[in-house]
Amino acid sequence: MNFSQRITSMQQSPIRKLVPFAQEAKKKGKKVYHLNIGQPDIKTPDEFFDAVKGFKEEVLAYSLSQGMPELINSIKQYYEKYDIHFDEDEILVTNGGSEALVFSLIAVCDYQDEVLVPEPFYTNYNGFGNMAGVKVVPITTKAENGFHLPEKAEIEKVITPRTKAILFSNPGNPTGTIYTKEELYMLSEIAKEHNLFIIADEVYREFVYDGLESMSFAKIEDVKDRVIITDSISKRYSACGARIGCIASKNKELMKQILKLCQGRLCVPTIEQIGAANLINVPDSYFKETNEEYEKRRDVVYEALKKMDGVVCEKPHGAFYVIAKLPIDDAEKFVVWMLQEFDIDNETVMMAPAEGFYATKGLGKDEVRISYCLNVNDLERAMYLLDEALKVYPGRK
Structure with a gap:
């Protein structure tokens, strides 16, 4: 066999x-x-465990495929702290950031399509690409340049008719690079000119040092229908074992399509969602x-x-x-x-x-x-x- x-x-x-x-x-x-x-x-914040301990239901039932309303509202409030605004139907709860990435790739790519990814990159991007039947095409960055992006023309050289998206981690794993606003706007221009989605992996949003700032792709208005934010509570709240992530996008039709994948795997664990929903009450x-x-x-x-x-x-x-x-x-x-x-x-x-x-x-x-x-x-x-x-x-x- x-x-x-x-x-x-x-x-x-x-x-x-x-x-x-x-x-x-x-x-x-x-x-x-x-x-x-x-x-x-x-x-891990006490707020997570306090909420779990307060669960008194006699039956541990399925949750909604898109996620518990309480958790979706909590995630919505979290983004609002960063002046990022999503409607309830623009957020889907996932089994960690990993499922968010896999679902995003499946939703925007057909078999043997390509996604551009700055390298070195989070190694599981390769694995997620394999699961979705998608080829990861590298945009090579170098240590001597602080792993920042090459010029626009260099990136455009690797775009082909099969290129469907740019997958981008900011702050970067494994480099720790904080990309500049100019770099994000450059990628946004490329996405518009070549009709690409931007899958923005922003799970390290809070981890920024030396007085720098990390800007979210969700802040760039003219690509809002192209941007898919993948996120997770794992590193932010030191809750890796809870496996709670999300997909957020202003593209409502895309979110309706991804909901089919969420329905196919039924739901995210109920107990973990209850704990995660209370994390909005963690103090700054x-x-x-x-x-x-x-x-x-x-x-x-x-x-x-x-x-x-x-x-x-x-x-x-x-x-x-x-x-x-x-x-x-x-x-x-x-x-x-x-x-x-x-x-x-x-x-x-x-x-x-x-x-x-x-x-x-x-x-x-x-x-x-x-x-x-x-x-x-x-x-x-x-x-x-x-x-x-x-x-x-x-x-x-």
Whole structure:
């Protein structure tokens, strides 16, 4: 029997595929500092758990396919804080941001159509593209330019008759780049001139540092019918396990079409929706404190990387990741070596090889994505271990 080409061509997650090596290291008694995954350790707001505890129904029933009215209204209020206005029928609740992205691709692309994505990109974009039968076409960005976009003419070179959308993460994962208003307006012009949708992944909206601002595509009036916002509570409220996301768009006809997909999977879990609906009552101080904490963590990692011999990286201004180019032969080999062969006082580090964050073959082979979701003390220790490992790694260049 044969498996589908769709599944066999789908890459394993570079974030998670090396987990068995980490598990084996832990079985041997090693402590592993996980810099490979964006799992926040910030406390999930009490408002979420309080609402769940208050659930007293005798039957845990299906919710509406589009989402509970209470949660849709809560999401609507959240956007209004940013002067972004959606009607109730312009918001659909999804199983995390992942389902929002898959549904968006299915809704605007046919099989073998193409979407443009700045690389390096969130590696699951490739997987989501496979699920939808869509080809991810990279717009290559470079560290020396802070991973900002190339000129308009360069982007237009990769547009073909099969191009249907631009998929765009802002703030960027895995680069931490905050794109300028000029860059967003440039992409908007391209979308209008080439009749493309914009799928705007804005799950890191709050994570912006150094006094910068991140503008939403929803603020650009003349492309509002082309913009599809995909969002999630996972990182914003440190509630990754709740799996609550949403799609928001002013294109009402598009939302009617995506609702068919929501109906096909019946509904999003009721209990999690109840908890998420109450997050609108989280005070703004939560975001201020969280933002300040992540900025401290960013500084610890970036300052340490800058001092390491042969390491090249640009300062990230958003999200909680950094891409670092290491003086090594192969990042995946290095990560496995650190888990299997290296430790100091029985401690080691796990990172995500960055090659899987690129669509262009050969790029990212000597790069890693580092997530700075751990506390400051753990990050300081992890950076020390990384520095020492680079000094003795057999494949150092």
